[in-house]
Amino acid sequence: MERPWQLYLLRCGDGTLYTGIALDAEKRLLMHRSGKGAKYTRGRGPLELVYTEICPTHSDALKRELEVKAMTREEKEELIQAAAHSH
Secondary structure, three states: OOOOEEEEEEEOOOOOEEEEEEOOHHHHHHHHHOOOOOHHHOOOOOOEEEEEEEEOOHHHHHHHHHHHHOOOHHHHHHHHHHHHHOO
């Protein structure tokens, strides 16, 4: 059975949001911080993991990543806020 994937959102030091997927979002955050993540996040630190969502498969994660990337900044902020309030 395939391991579940995570969709994640990072808040960059310049206030922008970065959306990505990984098997382990925490480990991926460390890669971003060390400069081995996406080109976009390089030089935009500090980076903060502000949202994660479990996706059952890699395919589901890719689909969800496209959905979230198509959202407005406001919609992404609502997603982050909703998750923060559910914990």
